[in-house]
Amino acid sequence: MTHRPAIPARPQSAAGPASAEGSATATPRLSRRTALTGGLAATAAVAAGWRSTPVARADDDLPSHLVRAGQAYSALQDHLYDPETGLYREHTPQTDGNPWSYVWPFSQAVVGTQVLAGIPGVGRQYASAVSSRFDALEAYWNSETTPTGYDSYLRPPLGQGGDKFYDDNEWIALSFLLRHNMSPHGDSVALRRAAEIFDLIVFGWDDDSSHPCPGGVFWTQASWSNDRNTVSNAPGAEVGLRLYLETGQQSYLDWSLKMYEWTRSYMLAPNGLYWDHVNLAGVIEKTQWSYNQGVMIGAGALLYRATRDDRYLQQAKDTAAAALAFYAEDERYFSQPAEFHAIFFANLLQLSVIAPDPRYRQALAWYADEAYRRYRAPDSGLYTFEEPVPLLHQAAMVRIEGMLAWKQQDYSRLT
DSSP: OOOOTTSOOOOOOOOOOOOSTTOBOOOOOOOHHHHHHHHHHHHHHHHHHHHHSOOOOSOSOOOOHHHHHHHHHHHHHHHHEETTTTEEOSEESOOSSOSSOOHHHHHHHHHHHHHHHTSTTTGGGGHHHHHHHHHHHGGGEETTSSSOEEOSSOOTTTOOOOOOBHHHHHHHHHHHHHHHHHSTTOOHHHHHHHHHHHHHHHHTBOOOTTSSSOOOBBSBSOTTOOOEEHHHHHHHHHHHHHHHHHHOOHHHHHHHHHHHHHHHHHTBOTTSOBOOEEOTTOOEEOOOOHHHHHHHHHHHHHHHHHHOOHHHHHHHHHHHHHHHHHHHGGGGGGGSOHHHHHHHHHHHHHHHHHSOOHHHHHHHHHHHHHHHHHHBOTTTOOBOSSSSEEHHHHHHHHHHHHHHTSOGGGGGGOO
């Protein structure tokens, strides 16, 4: 487990919008670290619980995605947000553990708020909230290491810091790149921070050629894990490719290709989907999480934009088709957490810009509708996939409903 003094270990590896900072919702969540280390058996047990306790619905008349995005955000803010610090709690109700969330859940609240700010007509209501999220995010920044990066938990005085996770930093870099994309004239400060984080990602590359499946970015700097993951490589490629498209700097493209090709070489399963990770004994953990598929879809689409090589676009489309079929079968969507699907769908929508396919948005809308029907508690606005309700789940539903309220021509700005 994560070694840090005094702080419990990070869990193991989902009316119109409110403008006030005090309103929002929370989301239930499968513990990420347990999920990623426990494999399918642990996931199936939690999934069975999710499916067995849906919220009863009296009718099938659903509000618009615009309204539902606002409802989800209001519940997020009401139940999980602390306006005095600008921070979020990990769960609601908070029963024990750290007073504030780890950086991975916080990062997903950041991007959820950003997506609301991109909704036509109402987005400007969320501009100050986006600024507040990024201001609070800096409480996790560790400037005392080389390379610099975001710790998994709050730095002093609010916390004791924590190990750096490369995937956490990649999600944050993608949020900075989204901030740049959503700024009318770009955002040079956001680009610089994304570039700083990319230096950290490259630092995490395994350069010991004697290791099984040589290469790849490690998942974390923590001493208790030597895994190299799909989700520590493909999002890194996405960050590098977006920096390449902005700057033309060849090293960004070169490193992104290495990360992408490593993942295809060692994590691609016979069914066309991607496994989770490989350890230094060469043992592959074969769970096929939806966000792993999403980031490889997004990386393939970005490689096509960067190189105009049709094979990358075809690889992205192939993964998308295989994933849509896989998760629709037996409603596998509800055996995995909402935060993974939010990432998966965000990348599908990005692919739809260059390879239009109505199935991508249709799948997103189906999931949003079913989650609303089955798991949203009308009294609180929380999505009760599990209880206590995790920040990750509620933030994911804000993002999912918010993306459905975007204009389709704006999907190219998503990250």
